[in-house]
Amino acid sequence: MxxxxxxxxxxxxxxxxxxxxxxxxxxxxxxxxxxxxxxxxxxxxxxxxxxxxxxxxxxxxxxxxxxxxxxxxxxxxxxxxxxxxxxxxxxxxxxxxxxxxxxxxxxxxxxxxxxxRRLVDPVPPVLRIGDLELDTARHLVRRGGEPLILTAKEFTVLEVLVSASGRVVGRAELLERGWDEMSVPGSNVVDVLVGQLRRRLGRPELIHTVRGVGYRVGE
The missing domain is CATH 3.40.50.2300 (Response regulator)
Structure with a gap:
């Protein structure tokens, strides 16, 4: 949030x-x-x-x-x-x-x-895509039933991507949703964090790059 x-x-x-x-x-x-x-x-x-x-x-x-x-x-x-x-x-x-x-x-x-949770379009308490589960209330992530440990920033970016339900999310949107005004992100901070997420999530890859646009999540 x-x-x-x-x-x-x-x-x-x-x-x-x-x-x-x-x-x-x-x-x-x-x-x-x-x-x-x-x-x-x-x-x-x-x-x-x-x-x-x-x-x-x-x-x-x-x-x-x-x-x-x-x-x-x-x-x-x-x-x-x-x-x-x-x-x-x-x-x-x-x-x-x-x-x-x-x-x-x-x-x-x-x-x-x-x-x-009162928002007009509330985020479900548990988001799922393939074998990936995000418990948004408890900040827990599992893949294939196995728990994963993410930083708060990684969780936020992953939640934005999964909530988009396959829609391509641009880097600017990820910056706005994941970083506050006191942060001074580098030009490639989103790419670096997405790379970290990919390594933590493992194979098969869930986060896909749409060249020149941003990222989307899907099997």
Missing amino acids: KVLLLEDDDELGSAIVDGLRDEGFVVDHVTTIADADVQRSITHYDCLVLDRMVPDGDALRMVEVIRGAGDRTPTLLLTARDRVSDRVSGFEHGADDYLIKPFAFAELTARIRALG
Whole structure:
């Protein structure tokens, strides 16, 4: 999943970013609503995690604008406001979930994953192609019944390819889905990672190169 985090507390924001990346999420971090709007205009996100009160306003107003424009991206509000009326107001203005600070990080990741499962076209919990299985909820991969160990980045790229159901996925799409704005990928980073995936998956080969276009997965 690709997540946009709006959090103006640098220490908390960095901790959330590091924790989510360790859990396999791709995360972009901004500290103002204005920057969040810019990021949303150029990047597709699977979930928005928004600190409610930031220097340039109340993120609840941002959610209201997003929903008014027909954008249904799952949205989780983080806030120190713990009154029932505040939570109700958040839901009434279009938020999907609400988490009170301070919170347990495990609960945050669980809520983000739960929101991801509410997407209009949700990813099945287990993806299969041939003898390859990806358990997206538990981040497990098996081929021929044998478990494989992948890095978080490898898993993300493989999930994008398998979810495409045979469609050719371009390098630009893989870069957008698999790397966040803080990464500075080299020109051949996608090719290198796909090469690593091929070696880990073994034979017969499942990932095929479509020259000049990208990659597709199929038997």
